[in-house]
Amino acid sequence: xxxxxxxxxxxxxxxxxxxxxxxxxxxxxxxxxxxxxxxxxxxxxxxxxxxxxxxxxxxxxxxxxxxxxxxxxxxxxxxxxxxxxxxxxxxxxxxxxxxxxxxxxxxxxxxxxxxxxxxxxxxxxxxxxxxxxxxxxxxxxxxxxxxxxxxxxxxxxxxxxxxxxxxxxxxxxxxxxxxxxxxxxxxxxxxxxxxxxxxxxxxxxxxxxxxxxxxxxxxxxxxxxxxxxxxxxxxxxxxxxxxxxxxxxxxxxxxxxxxxxxxxxxxxxxxxxxxxxxxxxxxxxxxxxxxxxxxxxxx
Ligand SMILES: Nc1ncnc2c1ncn2[C@@H]1O[C@H](COP(=O)(O)OP(=O)(O)O)[C@@H](O)[C@H]1O
Ligand SMILES: [Mg+2]
Numbered sequence: 001x002x003x004x005x006x007x008x009x010x011x012x013x014x015x016x017x018x019x020x021x022x023x024x025x026x027x028x029x030x031x032x033x034x035x036x037x038x039x040x041x042x043x044x045x046x047x048x049x050x051x052x053x054x055x056x057x058x059x060x061x062x063x064x065x066x067x068x069x070x071x072x073x074x075x076x077x078x079x080x081x082x083x084x085x086x087x088x089x090x091x092x093x094x095x096x097x098x099x100x101x102x103x104x105x106x107x108x109x110x111x112x113x114x115x116x117x118x119x120x121x122x123x124x125x126x127x128x129x130x131x132x133x134x135x136x137x138x139x140x141x142x143x144x145x146x147x148x149x150x151x152x153x154x155x156x157x158x159x160x161x162x163x164x165x166x167x168x169x170x171x172x173x174x175x176x177x178x179x180x181x182x183x184x185x186x187x188x189x190x191x192x193x194x195x196x197x198x199x200x201x202x203x204x205x206x207x208x209x210x211x212x213x214x215x216x217x218x219x220x221x222x223x224x225x226x227x228x229x230x231x232x233x234x235x236x237x238x239x240x241x242x243x244x245x246x247x248x249x250x251x252x253x254x255x256x257x258x259x260x261x262x263x264x265x266x267x268x269x270x271x272x273x274x275x276x277x278x279x280x281x282x283x284x285x286x287x288x289x290x291x292x293x294x295x296x297x298x299x
Contacts, residue, residue: 004061005034020049021205028059029193039151039172041136041187044195047239049206050175053195054132061182063171067132068118070139071196075148080156081120085114109160119147120156120164128168136186137176144186198240200227206240211266212246221258222247226270228287229280238270246270260288 005011011034012027022030030053033040042050048073049250058065068079088108095104122131133147143296150156154166174190198206204223208214214222223243230237238246246269255262263284 004063006155007031010170015056016058017055018059019057019209020052020060021202021209022053023202026053026193028184032191033057033173034061036038036191037169037171039190041042041174041176041182041190042193042195043176043178044229045237045239046177046197047195047238047241050195050196051132051134054130054134054173054175057171057173058130061128061130061171063128063130065130065132066118066125067134068138070133070135070143072138072140073140073218074143076143077117078151078260079117079119079143079146081114081116081158083109084098088113101284111161112183114158114161119150122170123154123156123166124164126167129170129273131170131172132217133172133174135177137179137182142182144183148186148189152186175260176263177254197230197237200224203227203240203243207247210244211251214251218250218256218258219247222250225258225263225284228284229270232276232279232283233237234271234276236276238273241250242270247249260285263288 003273005014008024008027009030011031012022015022015027016031029040032038034057042053044050054067055065057063083274091108091128092104095107118131124130135144136144137146151172154169155163157163174186197203200223202222203226204220207223208216208217211219226238226246249269250258251267252264253266255266264281267277267280272279
Protein backbone atom coordinates (compact mmCIF):
# COMPACT_ATOMS: atom_id res chain seq x y z
CA UNK A 1 0.00 0.00 0.00
CA UNK A 2 1.06 3.57 -0.53
CA UNK A 3 2.52 5.88 2.10
CA UNK A 4 -0.20 8.49 1.59
CA UNK A 5 -2.20 9.66 4.59
CA UNK A 6 -0.38 7.76 7.32
CA UNK A 7 -2.77 9.04 9.96
CA UNK A 8 -6.10 10.80 10.22
CA UNK A 9 -4.28 14.02 11.12
CA UNK A 10 -2.08 13.67 8.07
CA UNK A 11 -5.16 13.26 5.89
CA UNK A 12 -6.78 16.34 7.39
CA UNK A 13 -3.62 18.44 7.07
CA UNK A 14 -2.94 17.19 3.55
CA UNK A 15 -6.45 18.07 2.44
CA UNK A 16 -6.19 21.41 4.22
CA UNK A 17 -2.98 22.24 2.39
CA UNK A 18 -4.81 21.37 -0.83
CA UNK A 19 -7.53 23.89 0.01
CA UNK A 20 -10.12 21.52 1.44
CA UNK A 21 -11.30 21.89 5.01
CA UNK A 22 -12.20 18.38 6.10
CA UNK A 23 -14.28 17.63 9.17
CA UNK A 24 -13.52 14.65 11.37
CA UNK A 25 -15.44 12.01 9.43
CA UNK A 26 -14.12 13.24 6.08
CA UNK A 27 -10.53 13.03 7.31
CA UNK A 28 -11.18 9.59 8.78
CA UNK A 29 -12.74 8.15 5.62
CA UNK A 30 -10.03 9.67 3.42
CA UNK A 31 -7.39 8.09 5.63
CA UNK A 32 -9.12 4.69 5.57
CA UNK A 33 -9.64 4.83 1.81
CA UNK A 34 -5.95 5.42 1.23
CA UNK A 35 -4.90 2.69 3.68
CA UNK A 36 -7.48 0.01 2.87
CA UNK A 37 -7.67 0.67 -0.86
CA UNK A 38 -11.47 0.62 -0.68
CA UNK A 39 -13.70 2.85 -2.80
CA UNK A 40 -15.59 5.62 -1.00
CA UNK A 41 -19.23 6.42 -1.65
CA UNK A 42 -19.86 10.09 -0.83
CA UNK A 43 -23.50 11.07 -0.55
CA UNK A 44 -25.17 14.35 0.31
CA UNK A 45 -27.04 17.32 -1.12
CA UNK A 46 -25.67 19.29 -4.08
CA UNK A 47 -22.85 21.73 -3.44
CA UNK A 48 -21.46 20.41 -0.15
CA UNK A 49 -18.01 19.46 -1.44
CA UNK A 50 -18.35 15.90 -2.74
CA UNK A 51 -16.65 16.43 -6.08
CA UNK A 52 -14.12 18.80 -4.54
CA UNK A 53 -13.06 16.14 -2.03
CA UNK A 54 -11.89 13.88 -4.86
CA UNK A 55 -10.04 16.77 -6.47
CA UNK A 56 -8.43 17.68 -3.15
CA UNK A 57 -7.33 14.09 -2.53
CA UNK A 58 -5.79 14.12 -5.99
CA UNK A 59 -3.93 17.38 -5.28
CA UNK A 60 -2.70 16.33 -1.88
CA UNK A 61 -1.52 12.84 -2.88
CA UNK A 62 -0.09 13.98 -6.21
CA UNK A 63 -2.18 11.31 -7.92
CA UNK A 64 -3.62 12.24 -11.29
CA UNK A 65 -7.41 12.71 -11.28
CA UNK A 66 -9.45 10.71 -13.76
CA UNK A 67 -13.11 11.66 -13.82
CA UNK A 68 -16.10 9.80 -15.10
CA UNK A 69 -19.06 12.16 -15.15
CA UNK A 70 -22.23 10.07 -15.03
CA UNK A 71 -25.47 10.91 -16.79
CA UNK A 72 -28.67 9.16 -17.75
CA UNK A 73 -27.96 6.66 -20.49
CA UNK A 74 -24.21 6.45 -19.86
CA UNK A 75 -23.06 3.14 -21.31
CA UNK A 76 -19.98 0.94 -21.36
CA UNK A 77 -18.71 2.45 -24.60
CA UNK A 78 -18.41 5.82 -22.90
CA UNK A 79 -17.26 4.49 -19.52
CA UNK A 80 -14.91 1.61 -20.38
CA UNK A 81 -13.65 1.71 -23.96
CA UNK A 82 -14.79 1.60 -27.52
CA UNK A 83 -13.26 0.79 -30.87
CA UNK A 84 -12.35 3.56 -33.22
CA UNK A 85 -14.67 2.52 -36.06
CA UNK A 86 -13.58 5.21 -38.46
CA UNK A 87 -9.96 4.35 -38.15
CA UNK A 88 -10.78 0.65 -38.47
CA UNK A 89 -12.73 1.31 -41.66
CA UNK A 90 -9.91 3.26 -43.16
CA UNK A 91 -7.48 0.47 -42.41
CA UNK A 92 -9.83 -2.10 -43.91
CA UNK A 93 -10.10 -0.06 -47.08
CA UNK A 94 -6.37 0.24 -47.39
CA UNK A 95 -5.64 -3.40 -46.60
CA UNK A 96 -8.65 -5.10 -48.20
CA UNK A 97 -7.14 -5.46 -51.63
CA UNK A 98 -4.21 -7.66 -50.70
CA UNK A 99 -4.79 -9.09 -47.21
CA UNK A 100 -6.92 -11.95 -45.89
CA UNK A 101 -9.74 -11.29 -43.37
CA UNK A 102 -7.86 -12.89 -40.46
CA UNK A 103 -4.93 -10.61 -41.01
CA UNK A 104 -7.12 -7.52 -41.22
CA UNK A 105 -9.07 -8.62 -38.14
CA UNK A 106 -5.97 -9.10 -35.99
CA UNK A 107 -4.85 -5.73 -37.09
CA UNK A 108 -7.97 -3.61 -36.52
CA UNK A 109 -8.59 -4.98 -33.03
CA UNK A 110 -5.17 -3.96 -31.74
CA UNK A 111 -4.22 -1.29 -29.20
CA UNK A 112 -3.92 1.29 -31.93
CA UNK A 113 -7.67 1.20 -32.60
CA UNK A 114 -8.82 1.21 -29.00
CA UNK A 115 -10.31 4.35 -27.47
CA UNK A 116 -9.92 4.06 -23.70
CA UNK A 117 -12.61 5.77 -21.61
CA UNK A 118 -12.16 6.84 -17.95
CA UNK A 119 -12.55 3.41 -16.30
CA UNK A 120 -10.09 1.66 -18.61
CA UNK A 121 -7.73 4.62 -18.37
CA UNK A 122 -7.80 4.50 -14.57
CA UNK A 123 -7.07 0.77 -14.58
CA UNK A 124 -4.40 0.73 -17.25
CA UNK A 125 -2.44 3.80 -16.17
CA UNK A 126 0.73 2.52 -14.53
CA UNK A 127 1.05 5.34 -11.99
CA UNK A 128 -1.43 5.60 -9.09
CA UNK A 129 -4.53 7.70 -9.82
CA UNK A 130 -7.66 9.03 -8.14
CA UNK A 131 -10.75 7.83 -9.99
CA UNK A 132 -13.79 10.05 -9.50
CA UNK A 133 -17.09 8.49 -10.56
CA UNK A 134 -19.26 11.55 -10.24
CA UNK A 135 -23.02 11.46 -9.71
CA UNK A 136 -23.41 7.72 -9.98
CA UNK A 137 -27.11 8.04 -9.03
CA UNK A 138 -27.78 9.40 -12.54
CA UNK A 139 -27.01 6.03 -14.16
CA UNK A 140 -29.19 2.92 -14.08
CA UNK A 141 -28.79 -0.30 -12.09
CA UNK A 142 -27.34 -2.15 -15.05
CA UNK A 143 -24.47 0.31 -15.16
CA UNK A 144 -24.03 0.00 -11.42
CA UNK A 145 -23.66 -3.78 -11.76
CA UNK A 146 -20.95 -3.34 -14.39
CA UNK A 147 -19.19 -0.87 -12.14
CA UNK A 148 -19.37 -3.26 -9.24
CA UNK A 149 -17.51 -5.84 -11.28
CA UNK A 150 -14.78 -3.38 -12.16
CA UNK A 151 -14.46 -2.23 -8.55
CA UNK A 152 -14.21 -5.76 -7.14
CA UNK A 153 -11.51 -7.08 -9.47
CA UNK A 154 -9.89 -3.89 -10.70
CA UNK A 155 -9.65 -5.49 -14.11
CA UNK A 156 -11.42 -5.12 -17.43
CA UNK A 157 -11.78 -7.86 -19.96
CA UNK A 158 -11.61 -6.87 -23.63
CA UNK A 159 -12.61 -9.94 -25.67
CA UNK A 160 -10.37 -9.08 -28.62
CA UNK A 161 -7.34 -8.13 -26.54
CA UNK A 162 -7.47 -9.95 -23.23
CA UNK A 163 -7.68 -8.86 -19.61
CA UNK A 164 -6.32 -5.49 -18.51
CA UNK A 165 -5.35 -5.54 -14.85
CA UNK A 166 -4.56 -2.59 -12.61
CA UNK A 167 -0.90 -2.54 -11.62
CA UNK A 168 -1.57 0.06 -8.92
CA UNK A 169 -4.92 0.34 -7.26
CA UNK A 170 -6.77 3.56 -8.01
CA UNK A 171 -8.19 5.52 -5.11
CA UNK A 172 -11.87 5.55 -6.05
CA UNK A 173 -14.53 8.08 -5.02
CA UNK A 174 -18.14 7.74 -6.09
CA UNK A 175 -20.49 10.61 -5.46
CA UNK A 176 -24.27 10.65 -5.30
CA UNK A 177 -26.86 13.38 -4.80
CA UNK A 178 -29.25 10.75 -3.61
CA UNK A 179 -31.68 11.07 -6.52
CA UNK A 180 -32.14 7.31 -6.31
CA UNK A 181 -31.23 4.63 -3.80
CA UNK A 182 -28.06 2.79 -4.76
CA UNK A 183 -27.89 -0.99 -4.53
CA UNK A 184 -26.87 -2.72 -1.31
CA UNK A 185 -24.17 -4.56 -3.24
CA UNK A 186 -22.47 -1.33 -4.21
CA UNK A 187 -22.74 0.08 -0.71
CA UNK A 188 -21.22 -3.07 0.73
CA UNK A 189 -18.21 -2.67 -1.49
CA UNK A 190 -17.59 0.92 -0.37
CA UNK A 191 -16.68 3.00 2.64
CA UNK A 192 -19.47 5.48 3.25
CA UNK A 193 -19.30 9.21 3.83
CA UNK A 194 -22.34 11.42 4.31
CA UNK A 195 -21.54 15.07 3.63
CA UNK A 196 -24.06 17.60 4.87
CA UNK A 197 -24.22 21.37 5.08
CA UNK A 198 -21.52 22.44 7.55
CA UNK A 199 -22.13 24.36 10.77
CA UNK A 200 -21.64 28.14 10.77
CA UNK A 201 -18.04 27.96 11.98
CA UNK A 202 -16.83 25.51 9.32
CA UNK A 203 -18.75 27.22 6.54
CA UNK A 204 -17.26 30.52 7.62
CA UNK A 205 -13.78 29.03 7.33
CA UNK A 206 -14.61 27.66 3.88
CA UNK A 207 -16.03 30.99 2.68
CA UNK A 208 -13.01 32.87 4.02
CA UNK A 209 -10.72 30.42 2.27
CA UNK A 210 -12.43 31.08 -1.05
CA UNK A 211 -12.97 34.83 -0.57
CA UNK A 212 -10.16 35.93 1.74
CA UNK A 213 -10.60 39.63 0.93
CA UNK A 214 -14.07 39.72 2.42
CA UNK A 215 -14.24 41.47 5.79
CA UNK A 216 -14.43 38.91 8.63
CA UNK A 217 -17.53 40.40 10.19
CA UNK A 218 -19.33 40.53 6.85
CA UNK A 219 -18.37 36.95 6.10
CA UNK A 220 -19.90 35.88 9.41
CA UNK A 221 -23.12 37.77 8.73
CA UNK A 222 -23.30 36.29 5.27
CA UNK A 223 -22.91 32.73 6.52
CA UNK A 224 -25.46 33.29 9.28
CA UNK A 225 -27.86 34.63 6.69
CA UNK A 226 -27.33 31.58 4.48
CA UNK A 227 -28.04 29.34 7.46
CA UNK A 228 -31.22 31.25 8.13
CA UNK A 229 -32.30 30.83 4.51
CA UNK A 230 -31.39 27.15 4.62
CA UNK A 231 -33.68 26.65 7.61
CA UNK A 232 -36.68 27.66 5.51
CA UNK A 233 -38.57 25.00 3.64
CA UNK A 234 -37.11 25.73 0.21
CA UNK A 235 -37.20 23.75 -3.02
CA UNK A 236 -33.45 24.15 -3.32
CA UNK A 237 -31.62 25.42 -0.26
CA UNK A 238 -28.38 27.33 -0.90
CA UNK A 239 -25.22 25.21 -0.66
CA UNK A 240 -21.61 26.04 0.14
CA UNK A 241 -21.15 26.82 -3.53
CA UNK A 242 -23.79 29.55 -3.26
CA UNK A 243 -22.24 30.96 -0.08
CA UNK A 244 -18.91 31.28 -1.89
CA UNK A 245 -20.55 32.86 -4.95
CA UNK A 246 -22.38 35.32 -2.74
CA UNK A 247 -19.23 36.31 -0.89
CA UNK A 248 -17.40 36.93 -4.16
CA UNK A 249 -20.32 38.88 -5.58
CA UNK A 250 -20.55 41.13 -2.53
CA UNK A 251 -16.84 41.83 -2.83
CA UNK A 252 -17.25 42.78 -6.47
CA UNK A 253 -20.24 44.96 -5.72
CA UNK A 254 -18.36 46.69 -2.94
CA UNK A 255 -21.11 46.01 -0.39
CA UNK A 256 -20.14 47.08 3.12
CA UNK A 257 -22.80 45.22 5.05
CA UNK A 258 -25.10 42.23 4.72
CA UNK A 259 -28.44 43.81 5.50
CA UNK A 260 -32.02 43.62 4.26
CA UNK A 261 -31.23 45.90 1.35
CA UNK A 262 -28.22 43.90 0.13
CA UNK A 263 -30.16 40.68 0.56
CA UNK A 264 -33.01 42.01 -1.53
CA UNK A 265 -30.72 43.03 -4.36
CA UNK A 266 -28.52 39.93 -4.44
CA UNK A 267 -30.84 37.19 -3.24
CA UNK A 268 -30.91 35.49 -6.62
CA UNK A 269 -27.27 34.47 -6.15
CA UNK A 270 -28.21 32.08 -3.35
CA UNK A 271 -31.81 31.19 -4.19
CA UNK A 272 -32.80 30.08 -7.66
CA UNK A 273 -36.49 29.25 -7.68
CA UNK A 274 -39.27 31.75 -8.10
CA UNK A 275 -41.25 30.44 -5.12
CA UNK A 276 -38.10 30.23 -2.97
CA UNK A 277 -37.31 33.87 -3.76
CA UNK A 278 -40.74 34.93 -2.56
CA UNK A 279 -40.40 32.93 0.62
CA UNK A 280 -36.96 34.32 1.46
CA UNK A 281 -38.04 37.89 0.73
CA UNK A 282 -40.99 37.47 3.04
CA UNK A 283 -39.46 35.54 5.95
CA UNK A 284 -35.85 36.67 6.09
CA UNK A 285 -36.67 40.20 5.05
CA UNK A 286 -38.99 40.55 8.01
CA UNK A 287 -36.52 38.95 10.42
CA UNK A 288 -33.80 41.31 9.31
CA UNK A 289 -36.04 44.25 10.02
CA UNK A 290 -36.14 42.99 13.62
CA UNK A 291 -32.35 42.83 13.81
CA UNK A 292 -32.28 39.05 14.29
CA UNK A 293 -28.75 38.57 12.95
CA UNK A 294 -27.17 40.73 15.61
CA UNK A 295 -29.27 39.10 18.32
CA UNK A 296 -28.20 35.65 17.13
CA UNK A 297 -24.56 36.57 17.42
CA UNK A 298 -24.98 38.03 20.86
CA UNK A 299 -26.78 34.88 22.06
N1 LIG B 1 -14.68 21.39 2.91
C1 LIG B 1 -14.47 22.28 1.92
N2 LIG B 1 -13.34 23.00 1.87
C2 LIG B 1 -13.14 23.87 0.87
N3 LIG B 1 -14.01 24.13 -0.12
C3 LIG B 1 -15.17 23.45 -0.12
C4 LIG B 1 -15.46 22.49 0.90
N4 LIG B 1 -16.68 21.99 0.66
C5 LIG B 1 -17.13 22.59 -0.44
N5 LIG B 1 -16.24 23.47 -0.93
C6 LIG B 1 -16.42 24.31 -2.12
O1 LIG B 1 -17.81 24.35 -2.40
C7 LIG B 1 -18.06 24.30 -3.80
C8 LIG B 1 -19.01 23.17 -4.13
O2 LIG B 1 -18.39 21.94 -3.96
P1 LIG B 1 -18.63 20.68 -4.93
O3 LIG B 1 -17.58 19.69 -4.63
O4 LIG B 1 -18.78 21.11 -6.34
O5 LIG B 1 -20.06 20.17 -4.41
P2 LIG B 1 -20.83 18.82 -4.77
O6 LIG B 1 -19.95 17.98 -5.63
O7 LIG B 1 -21.14 18.20 -3.45
O8 LIG B 1 -22.08 19.25 -5.48
C9 LIG B 1 -16.70 24.17 -4.47
O9 LIG B 1 -16.31 25.44 -4.91
C10 LIG B 1 -15.77 23.71 -3.36
O10 LIG B 1 -14.49 24.19 -3.55
MG1 LIG C 1 -20.42 17.45 -7.63
